Amino acid sequence: MFIRNESFESFIKSYKVITSLVAIHIFFYIWIYWFPFLGGAEIRYLGIGNNIMISMGEYWRLVTPIFLHGGLMHMAFNSFSLVLFGPALESLLGWKRFLAAYLATGILANIAYYFLGNPLVSHLGASGAVFGLFGIYVYMVVFRKDLINRMNSQLIMTIVVLGVIMTFINPGINILAHLFGLISGAVLAPLILANVRFHHHQTHVHAPGDIGFDPNRWAKRANRKQRYLIYSIAGFIGMILFFYLVSTFLL
Template identity: 60%
Template sequence: MFIRNESFYSFRRSYPIVTILVAIHLILFVWMNFLPGGRWILTMGIGNNLAVAYGEYWRIITPIFMHIGAMHMLFNSFSLVIFGPALEKMLGKSKFLLIYLLTGTIANIATFFLGNPYMQHLGASGAIYGLLGLYVYLVINRKDLIDSANSQLVMTILIIGLVMTFVNPNINVLAHLFGLIAGAALGPLILIGVKRPYYANRVVFDDGEPTFDPNRWQKKRRLNKNIKKLIWVFFAVLVIAGLVSRFF
């Protein structure tokens, strides 16, 4: 569910919304840091509680797509590539984009009402945690949509992420927490009519064509090894991100 083995072309074709969101992250990062007009985009788009109070309401949405630090941008994009595809396939493009934008917006609204009036913020973390919140709802209430191995992986990564949220002083804690809560709270509505995705019993090869795999459950040991590797890789990225963000 979370282990990607598609080619870039296959990934782009199968998960267009995730691909577009990651592309926006990259384009805005490059523009804000290296191209003419980048400083203006940053100034006009960054989340700014005082500016929102004076009526600049677009700042509740625009920070979802903006990152000024390379590690911040790469980490959030990596997280989206890991957690986004299964939900995009499960929900469909429209619902996936809706839950992503709603949870990110709710996270920024919470930051506005509960954060420091002079606080400035940016990043897709609130929306990423919104996706995690939806996964938590799946783990607790929709076990028909997620297997036990992936449930364990989600909860492990969530715990690590929450620990890092409170350890790192540069994290927008409100955005993480309220993004998570929003994703879980919207779960019952966003999952109406959603059934177990077709690929749950299929193996996807590099050409993107699905084929039935009758021995899927006999490969549990191999899958568990891959999941353990993924957990350690993700943990390493979290630690590096936490350390680097202290210096930039």
């Protein structure tokens, strides 16, 4: 479910929203930090979240921070999280519903910061929307077990717990955006997952090397318990390394 083994071309073809979002992240990072003299500085100024400016009518700042980041590691980590955890949901929900969920949770996280956050502190980043995806998964683990199996449930809950812990440990993290992104995803999940059934996606035929939203795909192969253990350990170690990088380099 969270193991990426498709080719680059196959990934782009299968997950158009995620590919587009990551491309936007990279595009604005390069523009803002490599070419500030060609309008990048102005883009950052106009797009960053700022409660004072929002109160003066610049409501686009509730949306634009979702696509901007505070540096290379910030952008890379959010993009990596999106590539790792987004495909299963985009496949399950379809691109329109997935994009709506992503934007809605990110915007709600920024609205929460507008009402509860420090008006003197600006903010930017896709973390609120990424945590919104986690919130949807948490709802699936608790209430929609037909959409996710036990192994993946344990993995996603471990990642969520680690993410929340690191939110409070790392300096410079927008705690409110992370928490309310997570909450928004869980609250919106009943609407987002309405009429979604796993069997709708079981008949999709994938090319060799592709991966689809099939929680039981490894159960169809030999030595599935050993495979589960290996992938779980690898995924856990990978996330620990990325959280370490974030705690070390993320501003």
